Amino acid sequence: MTEKSGADILIEALCDLGVEVVFGYPGGAVLPIYDALFRSGRIKHILVRHEQAATHAAEGYARSTGKPGVVLVTSGPGATNAVTGITDALMDSIPMVVITGQVPTALIGTDAFQEADTVGITRHCSKHNYLVKDPAKLGDVIHEAFHIATSGRPGPVVVDIPKDVQVATARYKKPGPIQHKTYRPQVKADQSQIEQLVDMLAAAERPILYTGGGIINSGPAASQLLCELVRITGAPVTSTLMGLGAYPASGPQWLGMLGMHGTYEANMAMNQADLVVALGSRFDDRVTGRLDAFSPNSRKVHIDIDRSSVNKTVRVDLGIIADVGHALEDMVRIWKSRQHPKPDTTDWQRRIAGWRAVKCLDFPENDPNEIMPQRAIRALFDATQARSPIITTEVGQHQMWAAQHFGFEKPNKWLTSGGLGTMGYGLPAAIGAQLGNPNALVIDIAGEASIQMNIQELATATQYRLPVKIFILNNQYMGMVRQWQELTYESRYAESYSDSLPDFVKLGEAYGWKGILIETRDQLDSGIAEMLAYDGPVIVDCRVSQLTNCFPMIPSGAAHTDMILQANEVSGTMDDEAKALV
Amino acid sequence: MHISQEKAERHTLAVIVDNEPGILARIAGLFTARGYNIESLTVSEITADKSVSRITIVTSASPATMEQIIAQLDRLVPVHKVTDLTAQGAHVERELALVKVRGTGDHRIEALRLADVYRARVVDATTSSFVFEVTGGIDKIDKFVELMGEVGLIEVARTGIVAIARGKEPA
Incomplete structure (x- = not known):
């Protein structure tokens, strides 16, 4: 097998991984990669006008297709401009791989032209990052980076490649399926926990499903399974901002978004529920409002692929570590195999109908010319x-x-x-x-x-x-x-x-x-x-x-029940404690 | 083209720092950002009011890079003083290791005998295991751990090097 340059290895690895589009901006420290990209002609490159936009474009691509977004930027300012988008992808769990050029290995640490400590800067805003110092390891690192970006809780992975590593030669072989020695996300739930959850759902009088971006990340099948779960259990659904679309807005059990600018019915149902099932959502402060008043009388179950999301801000009664799509599949299967009848939630639905009747999203239109x-x-x-x-x-x-x-x-x-x-x-x-x-x-x-x-x-x-x-x-x-x-x-x-x-x-x-x-x-x-x-x-x-x-709006640090529905309920000032909240 | 590496030599540095949050991350980050090695790093408070810490770093670098490492460390705002103990001359280096060994019969007796030779103390014992505490230079501890490998080594915990200059002057 002949040796190839690091840049050629990178392009070949990207092709092996099925990458079709790369969003990027050239510069000194990635010229060998751009030349390899040009010579290969197999990957479409989208030239943005600012590196931050490359990262957001990759996020948009990833979020709308389910495939990882790929970014290619140069060292120094190229990498630092990408930091906002990398952080954005981390916060919203978007699969993304960011390739950054770096100054040659011999110049690292010398404050060379367009040098930045990319790996140091992105350490806390990426899911994982690499500085590749040996072209022989580059192929494996790229494959591993895609594996980490797309599996478990998805996120951005940064691969920093010094210019001499792009030029130096080594052998490349497409690796087999990746078995990382420490990183093994748990995809399947503990079945006894799913059974426990099904029991709780069957017994609940006032259940609510609180869905998040995890359902979208799990793939379209997870959304279908959610609809099926709602159909057989009759449980109402609310969603975070990131989870919108998982359950159709025209669906009979849809309550609308919850949280700070959520609907009255969603927040009141959350407040009054006796069982909250969180599905791929993370109890963000924009969702919970004041923590000690958040859904005070419910038992809570949280399904999440990220162990650190469970019990992070809200203590739950049952934490299930799993891909939410797999967990939904298990829930639907076990519910059906037990031939649970659809629970009678008439009373709960009647209360929800009362909250819906408030029509919290209505707005005044007084001036016939003005567009609200x-x-x-x-x-x-x-x-x-x-x-x-x-x-x-x-x-x-x-x-x-x-x-x-x-x-x-x-x-x-x-x-x-x-x-x-x-x-x-x-x-x-x-x-x-x-x-x-x-x-x-x-x-x-x-x-x-x-x-x-x-x-x-x-x-x-x-x-x-x-x-x-x-x-x-x-x-x-x-x-x-x-x-x-x-x-x-x-x-x-x-x-x-x-x-x-x-x-x-x-x-x-x-x-x-x-x-x-x-x-x-x-x-x-x-x-x-x-x-x-x-x-x-x-x-x-x-x-x-x-x-x-x-409106509606729950002021920062207030409880779901302290919702402001219209402008005339606004007071105009707050105490310092409230002012200090985000 | 292939990438070549510089020849490196080992140095022990003593770094006196303000004991503030993030100082360890700052120092470790400096090493990774600039591509320097860390072979061992220890840190502990050294004043009664806990305001100052001493960090001992063992690193390998070429002489030119070594000079940069010291200058870069010295430039950090919370750093009081950096001393290259290796360059300065005579100094004492010590490391402490806890070594767990499992075995019965002859192996058990042999482990005890070797421990005696290396002046290791028994700090925990069961009928089939020992935990030894051994202190010394890196070479001595390496050798002791290697020997224990032959008589039933289970695991090792090492503190990393602490070091101080010989003589009456501070570093």
Whole structure:
């Protein structure tokens, strides 16, 4: 067997792993890899305009296809620019492999040009990372990196490759199935625990299923099994932000999202339940609110593939370590084999119907000309739902309105930065999703502030002829910041006004996009129709009510039952203890 | 092309640091970030008020890299002083090991005899096992562990090197 350069080994290993697309940006320390990529011609490379966007695009690709996203960036600033996206993928459990160039091994530690301690910097924001110092080990490391990124609780893995290791030669052989000596995620649940859970579910009078991103990560089959479990048990379902789409929003047991901006019915049901079954969700602070008031009278079961997520913030009565898809399959099988009848939850359903009747997502529309942001999301949903669109978002009020008012029927259609809350996520994520789903309708629901954080990616979509749509809810404020200032700091709007905004229509046109301005309610449907009719990228600047806030809302550190339903319930100040909470 | 390695020699460093959270991570991180080796690292508080710690690091590097390691350590804000005990000359190095040995009959007797030669103390015993405590330089402990391998070694716990300069002056 002849020796190959490290760069050629890398490309061959990526091909062996089935990689079709790489998101990246070239630079000095990855030139040998870019040359190998060029010579091979087997992998499509998407040139982004900023390395952060490469990571978010890879996340969008991964989240919408279920395949790992791959990023290729240079040393130093290339790697440090990628750090935000790597952290984002860690927080939201997105499978991603990031290849970074590094200065030659002899120069490591000398403060060489474009040197950064990539492995040190990414140690705490990656699932695992490697510095490869020997080309003979590179092939195995790449295969192991993909194994770690995609198995167990998925996450980002960084592989740092010094330039001399890219040039030096060694032999490469495709390794067999990976049996890591220490890393062995537990996929199958302990069957006696599943039986115990089935017993608890059969006996519960007020059960609730609390689902999360783990169901999406487990694959589409997990979502189907969830629907089947709901059908046979009659248990109502709520979901985290990351889990939207696992159970269809049109389903009879759907309560809507829970937590800080969740629905009244979801939070009240969580509060009053006697059994909470957490499925691939992690009791985030945005979900639980005040911990000592969180679902106080329930027994709790938590199924998660990550042992450290169990009992992290909320003590549970039964913790089951497993892939949630496998666990759901076991639950459905055992439930059916025991021929459990569907439990009688009539009383529970009647109480839930009472909470639903509050219609917590309704909003006032007083000015006939003004577009309420919620109305814009609903109009977008009505116009596109038949095409089963993929929706990405930035971070802020628009993200919460999209989560509340856009109905998701299937998994892998909702891509948002949940854990890290990264403004600037949506446009590159939409680009990644469009590449993975060339025929899908992909829309980034954005805010006018967030969109500017990665606005340079308009060029990437143009270059690769990606017909992504950006729908900006433009209220001329960093709305969520302003909302918190209103609630907490007596409306002292420190730096939350979006001054000197660009003309988004002209900006889009400058990049080769179509631009559409929507200013009044009578333009809303026609503007959306025009956006959808255009076969190419479109940026829509939809001017919405400036001072509308996102409700319902549980203030930071409050209990689920302390939900604010409408703006007139807002007090305007908080004590220091509340101000100190995130 | 193949990658060549520099010749390295072993040095023992004494690093006096402020005992603040994260100092150990900072020092370990410096070594990994700049590609230096750590063969052994020990750390403990050395003042009554627990405000200062002494870290003893055994590392291998070329003379030029060694100079950089010392300079980089010295540059860290919480570091008071770095001394290269190996370069400075005469110093004492000691390590402590706990060695668990299982065996009966002749093996058991032989283990005890060897322990006596190496001045290892018995700190735990059952009818079929011993735990020995042995102190000395790295070579002595390596040799003792190797010999115990022949009479029923189960496991070893080693502290890593601590070191101090000979004579009346501090390092």
